Amino acid sequence: AQSVAQPEDQVNVAEGNPLTVKCTYSVSGNPYLFWYVQYPNRGLQFLLKYITGDNLVKGSYGFEAEFNKSQTSFHLKKPSALVSDSALYFCAVRADDKIIFGKGTRLHILP
Amino acid sequence: DTGVSQDPRHKITKRGQNVTFRCDPISEHNRLYWYRQTLGQGPEFLTYFQNEAQLEKSRLLSDRFSAERPKGSFSTLEIQRTEQGDSAMYLCASSEGRGIGQYFGPGTRLTVT
Numbered sequence: 001a002q003s004v005a006q007p008e009d010q011v012n013v014a015e016g017n018p019l020t021v022k023c024t025y026s027v028s029g030n031p032y033l034f035w036y037v038q039y040p041n042r043g044l045q046f047l048l049k050y051i052t053g054d055n056l057v058k059g060s061y062g063f064e065a066e067f068n069k070s071q072t073s074f075h076l077k078k079p080s081a082l083v084s085d086s087a088l089y090f091c092a093v094r095a096d097d098k099i100i101f102g103k104g105t106r107l108h109i110l111p
Numbered sequence: 112d113t114g115v116s117q118d119p120r121h122k123i124t125k126r127g128q129n130v131t132f133r134c135d136p137i138s139e140h141n142r143l144y145w146y147r148q149t150l151g152q153g154p155e156f157l158t159y160f161q162n163e164a165q166l167e168k169s170r171l172l173s174d175r176f177s178a179e180r181p182k183g184s185f186s187t188l189e190i191q192r193t194e195q196g197d198s199a200m201y202l203c204a205s206s207e208g209r210g211i212g213q214y215f216g217p218g219t220r221l222t223v224t
Binding site (some may be wrong): 032036044051084092098099100101103104 | 212
């Protein structure tokens with residue numbers, strides 16, 4: 001079965017420090033991978049996607065993600081965190097014609 | 112605003128009542144998806160349409176749930192005889208082509224009392 005795992009329920013990072021939000025996946029075939037962000041009482045906002053090509057994918061708001069096929073990982077990263085990055089982040093994989101989401105990781109950026 | 116819109120944004124209803132939600136996708140998108148998100152979980156797929164055809168339904172979609180997209184544009188999701196377990200955020204998304212990139216609406220938060 002195709003699935004996504006986000007091993008951390010919450011990540012705390014000091015403002016200005018680099019951040020990483022972890023994600024591993026399990027799919028058959030080549031993966032289509034995504035990161036979404038959700039602010040309180042809001043829908044999901046698309047951050048970035050990996051379909052093919054460079055393993056380092058750049059997205060919105062300074063975020064990037066690194067695809068690692070051997071480790072089946074797709075970690076989200078940002079070189080310098082902002083307080084406004086505090087939100088709920090979802091890793092997702094496309095399976096057939098739908099998207100399967102992880103449980104989410106709550107990111108707290110401490111001022 | 113040309114994004115995905117959903118109406119209403121919030122709905123409070125009593126157990127046993129019927130509710131209907133509406134989703135208006137991005138105008139050129141032929142695919143429309145419904146997801147449900149409960150507290151502390153990621154969104155879970157419910158169903159999707161390509162144009163007016165409903166192509167797949169999740170096992171989560173019980174007989175009390177029905178979705179339509181009659182003209183291949185907006186869609187409605189109806190829940191009959193609501194139960195407290197139906198309380199959730201209902202998210203709509205749309206995409207073009209094969210749905211690789213899905214764009215989400217703001218969601219409808221349903222509370223069943």
